[in-house]
Amino acid sequence: MNFDVFVTCAVTGAGDTADKHPDLPVTPAQIADAAIEAARAGAAIAHIHVRDPRTGKAARDVALYREVVERVRASDTDVVLNLTAGMGGDVIFGQGERPLPLDPAGTDIIGPLERLAHVEELRPEICTIDCGTMNFAAGDYVMTNTPSMLRTMAARVQDLGVRPELEVFDTGHLVFVKQLIKEGLLDDPVMIQLCMGIPYGAPDDPLTFMSMVHQIPENAVFSGFSIGRHQLPFVAMAALAGGNVRVGLEDNIYLDRGVLASNGQLVERAVTILKAMGARILTPADVRAKLKLVKH
Template sequence: MNWDAFITCAVTGVGDSQGKNPHVPITPEAIAGAAIEAARAGAAIAHIHVRDPETGRGARDVSLYAEVVRRIRASDTDVIINLTAGMGGDLVLGGVEQPLPLNPRGTDMVGAEERLAHVTALLPEICTIDCGSMNFAEGDYVMTNTPGMLRAMAARVQGLGVRPEIEVFDTGHLVLCKQLIREGLIDDPVMIQLCMGIPYGAPDDPQTLMAMVNNLPPGAIFSAFSIGRMQLPYAAMALLAGGNIRVGLEDNIWLARGVPATNGQLVERAVRTAESMGARILGPAEVRAKLALEKRIGSLA
């Protein structure tokens, strides 16, 4: 049991969710507002994707990230900013009988430097690294992160002085994570996010979660979440397993059956769950100390 835990709120992903929940933020102003809302509700970390304001689809535009980060840093909250670096590794095959050429709708493959352009420009305290490839849900989409790509990204992030959050979707990803640690590409304290329940990665049953936890690198600080209806139960599950909590509209858009959630409501529910179990929720300053983060301050021009 983790008695002193922090909460990460993943405020918006890239999925086609805004039509099902009007609270899913799309514009930079709305995404920043959602992060600030989550912070006021008790989240110490805000995990950020950006979307094309016109289409609502996921984007890599540095200017969109810059506006979100500027608004958050100029707010009266002290929330830790965690920018995704998962964009740019999306591969969609052309079909089962003719996989090539690739399907241009959904395929977005770029090099390590371009995947990290927004991290280089904005220097968040944390950025994510998806530690492996996998068949991601249905169809012909593959989340693509080769060992060579991950080594290059890890080295770049390390050189920038940004803390990587290693996102682990299956047991083999932990093997690669440990290899990167042995190669000196990930500094202590190692920060890991266990991403459960995503087809076709690790299922979100307790046995699989504990198998993952029992194979973490020694001394790793970890969080765990599940997508969909299991997100809120995982607030308790993660604590019992010794970890920290992640909630947010990236992973689950419902507060209850048929009731669209806001990011603030999901964080509030997680806080109540943790405190009812006797745990204490850490604020940003305590999390910075725990993760040895270099605070980034001030607004952006």
């Protein structure tokens, strides 16, 4: 059991959820407000994606990130910002016997340094790196992160003094994390996020989760979450396993059955669960000390 837990709130994500939740944060102002709301509810870290304000679809425009970051930093609420670097690795193959050319409507594949353009400019304390390629949900979509791409990203993030949160969706991704450590591309403490229940990565049953926990590198700090209805049960699961927790509308839009949530409500529920288990909720200052973060 981890009795000193930090909560991350993933406030909007990149999925097609804008039409499923009328109050999903979409504009930079809404995303910044959601991060502040989550922090006031007890989240130490806000995990940030941005969306096209006109369509609600996932975006990677540096200007959108800039507005979110500036709004949060100008507020009177302290929170550690964790910007995704996962955008720009989307490949959608053509269907059936014609996998090429790639589907231009959904494919968005760019170089690894371009994927870090917003991190380079804005210097958040944390950014995510997805640690492997994966068949992500249905159809012909592949989340693409080759070993050379990931090495390039890890090296640049290390140079910038930004702490990478290594998003691990399956057991092989942990193998690659250990390889990056061996190559000196990750500084201590290594920060890992176990992402459970995403098709077609590691399922979110307890045995699979604990098998991955047992493969966490020594001295690494980890969090764990699941998507959908298992998000809140995984608050307890992650803490019992010795880790930290993540909630938020990126991974689950409901507070209770049929009841849409806000980010603040999900964080409040997580805090209630953790405190009932006897855990102390870490502040942003605690997390900075624990993870040796650098404020730029």
